[in-house]
Amino acid sequence: MSPVTNARVLFNEIPQGYPDPNKTVVYDDSQTIDLDTVALDGGVLVKVLVLSIDPYMRGKMRHPDVKSYSPPFIVGEPISNFAVGLVIRSENPNFKVGDHVSTFAPFQEYVVYKDAAYLRVLENKENLPWSAYVGVAGMPGRTxxxxxxxxxxxxKGEIVFVTAGAGPVGSAVIxxxxxxxxxxxxxxxxEEKVAFLKSIGADVAFNYKTANTSEILSEAGxxxxxxxxxxGETLEAALANANHGARFIECGMISAYNSTPYFIKNLINIVGRELKIFGFIVSTLASKYDEAFYKEFPQRIANGEIKYLEDAKQGLKETGQAIYEVQKGLNKGKSVIVVASE
Amino acid sequence: MSPVTNARVLFNEIPQGYPDPNKTVVYDDSQTIDLDTVALDGGVLVKVLVLSIDPYMRGKMRHPDVKSYSPPFIVGEPISNFAVGLVIRSENPNFKVGDHVSTFAPFQEYVVYKDAAYLRVLENKENLPWSAYVGVAGMPGRTxxxxxxxxxxxxKGEIVFVTAGAGPVGSAVIxxxxxxxxxxxxxxxxEEKVAFLKSIGADVAFNYKTANTSEILSEAGxxxxxxxxxxGETLEAALANANHGARFIECGMISAYNSTPYFIKNLINIVGRELKIFGFIVSTLASKYDEAFYKEFPQRIANGEIKYLEDAKQGLKETGQAIYEVQKGLNKGKSVIVVASE
Known part of the structure; x- marks a missing residue:
């Protein structure tokens, strides 16, 4: 077979403020790959089926000299994120043609993994849509x-406040x-998302753009x-309405990713209310909880106990738009790019 | 014996910004007490020897409608805080005349405790100065x-950054x-305090008024x-120079007690660096650690392992000035009011 196009999405420029759907990343179809002959060197060739778009990716769109927990995207190179793929050739005995794998992948149609350490074969006995494995059954669900x-x-009986409740992490937490x-x-x-929050059991659900968060917490907290x-401002409202000894789980602060942070004025409540605040990155907790998660959570999704929304876009060309929408909160559920069918 | 004066320090007005040495509290000698005949109703009569002045007292100088962990001072009533006193009459079998007690007391010369629940007899086998029991051997040391x-x-080998290092809490932590x-x-x-920090073993000690905290942490962290x-700004510097997984022990935020809080711009580091932040009030931890503390710490103070500075003022009339100095950081060590000798 002759070479085929191996389309990619390249990091094009570091955004100031929100990513630009047309400039921050660019679609590129200049490369080809010969699927039959490309050297695997003992590895596997994967056809990418689904790629994930997540809020944290904004932090990777930075100057490479700025250190952070996650490596930066490099201008001119493909961006990368969690993915599900199909093994189409293999020289590694742990993977066979036809296996579905969850992985971390560059945004491109085909990837050669000479080192298969990132790959995990998905048995999917529950018969979930493959895209769920970059969402509620994948990184966000694990988070x-x-x-x-x-x-x-x-x-039991305590009160939790969950922000971004319609997203894949928030809806799982709820x-x-x-x-x-x-x-x-x-x-x-x-309002559409608020309806979803109610449908998955939230006792009090509100649109933070039209309601006063602090007032609602004051009444319901x-x-x-x-x-x-x-x-940002929501964290300030949570500090103002925290019970004594409350726990704050700091999963992200998207309000500060694309603009100047909000001036939080009541951090002193941390002391007087004896708050405990935990920042975390899911990968740090993986070894402790992954096994229990994969044993329990896909089953709960399959039997309908854990519901989720998905916002799927078709084709790598949609990547820039999807990234923008996630940073703006315009996505309606877990944002994924469907790269190919099987 | 005829009645004697029972001088007091009354809360006079809620301060805006820093307390005013002459207006926030006022000295009052209008009351008398008959030490021989005052009714004890099964309680004890205590002569107050030493009263403590602590940073947290600023939080009690508020409108009584504002809720917080510690009850507000009431305008027209004596302020109150940790104290050491001498039992001069007793109808309670657990206390005898001549006992020294640590207690929580109104700022006045003599106090009748009908309920002795706040009182703890100080054995002081280590022969510490009694004032130590409101400092390094008392609430601040326990903190x-x-x-x-x-x-x-x-x-072992980790790096800790301690602020207000010359104060009774900070110097104990060091x-x-x-x-x-x-x-x-x-x-x-x-500079005087910095010299003390070095004398008690700080590896790196600096004057935050003349040095750049973030630069020092960047070099030494x-x-x-x-x-x-x-x-405030120091917390921001700590966030900027925190190691991955660092623990932040939030004992107080005096920079925000008397003025508008500083705008901290890097709270996002809580997430990316997986920080754990713990606000606390010492009373919550008392039942868990008091016994070990009293068994161990006075001995370590007595043998010179734990050193401390004390800034003692003579007489209740000095209370307003002492409160002001503690909020301004002008005190040179633990601030105490010596009310009486024995």
Whole structure:
């Protein structure tokens, strides 16, 4: 077979403020790959099926001299993220043609993994859509599950406030908390999302763009657990309405990713209310909780106990737009790029 | 015996910004007490020897409608704080005349405790100065000891940054950390205090008024533990120079007690560096650690392992000035009011 196009999405320029759908990343179809003859050197050739778009990717769009927990994207090179792929050739006995794998992949159609350490064969006995493995059954679901186990110290009857509740992490947290008997207050940025929050069990759900977060927490709180995906003014409202001894799980602060941070004026509450605040990265908790997660969570998704929304775009060309929408909160559920069918 | 004056210090007005040495509290000698005949109703009569002046008292100088962990001072009533006193009459079998007690007392010369629950007899086998029991052997020492045990997760060779290092809490933390084999960076607000920090073992000591905190932490860090007494710009510097997985022990934020809080711009580091931040009030940890503290710490003070500075003022009339100096950081060591000799 002659070479085929191996389209890619390249990091084009470091954004100031929000990413630009047309400039931050660019689609490139200049490369080809010969799927039959490309050297594997003992590795595997994977056809990428689904790529994930996540909020944290904004942090990788930085000058490479700035250190952070996750390596920077390099201008001129493909961006990368969590993915599901199909093994189409293999020289590694742990992977066979036809296996579906979850992996971390460059944004391109075909990837040769000479080192298969990133790859995990997905058995998918539950028959979930493959895209779920970059969402509620993948990194975002693990984020919710692992940190809740590690940091929530949740007790039945306590009150948790979950931000970005319609996203893949937030919606998983809401449903985990409800299953454990907590009262859930959840926020999102549209009426449509608020309806979804209610449908998955949130006791109090509101649109933070039209309601006053602090007033709602004041009425429905005080809160024992705060799941923070947004930071800024919402974190200030959570500090103002935290119960004594509340736990703050700091998953992200998207309000500060694309603009100047908000001036939080009540950090002193950390002392007087004896708050415990936990920043975390899911990979740190993986060895402790991954096994339990994969044993338990896909089954709960399959039987309908854990619901989720997905916002799928077709084709690598949509990547720039999807990245922009996730940073703006315009996506309606977990954002994924469907690169190919099988 | 005829009645004697029972001088008091009354809360006079809620301060805006820093307390005013002459207006926030006022000295009052209008009351008398008959020490021989005052009714005890089964309680004890205590002559107050020493009263403590602590930073946290600023939080009690608020409108009574504002809730906080510690009850507000009431305008027209005596202020109150930790104290050491001498039992001069007793109808309670657990206390005898001549006992020294640590207690929580109104700022006045004589106090009748009908309920003796606040009183603890001080055996003082170590023969410490009685004032130490409102300082390094009392609440501030317990603050350092208890929270270090509970939250530091300290390991030999790690680096801790201690603010307000010359104060009773900070100086205890420095010496606890040194004894456990940590490298200590400590700050204070004068050259004299910096000399004290060095004398008690701080590896790096600096005057935060003349040096750049972030630069010093950048050179001597990154820090694994941050003991925060000040908040604000210093907390921002600690966030900027925190090691991955660092623990922040939030003991106080005096920079925000008397003025608008500083705008901290790098809270996002909490997430990316997986920081753990612990606010606490020492009373919450008392039942867990008091026994070990009283068994161990006075002995370490007596044998010179734990050193401290004391800034003693003579007489209740000095209370307003002492309160002001503590909020301004002008005190040179633990601030105490010596009310009477025995």
């Amino acid at each position: 919710a599950y692992h940190a809740w186990k590690e940091y929530s110290s949740a007790k 449903q985990i908390a409800k299953a454990e008997g907590l009262k859930v207050i959840a926020s999102a940025g549209s 005080p809160i024992d657990i705060y799941w923070d995906n947004v930071g | 350092a000891y208890h929270a270090w045990k509970e939250y530091s997760s300290a390991k 010496q606890i950390a040194k004894a456990e084999g940590l490298k200590v960076i400590a700050s204070a607000g004068s 990154p820090i694994d533990i941050y003991w925060d007494n000040v908040g």
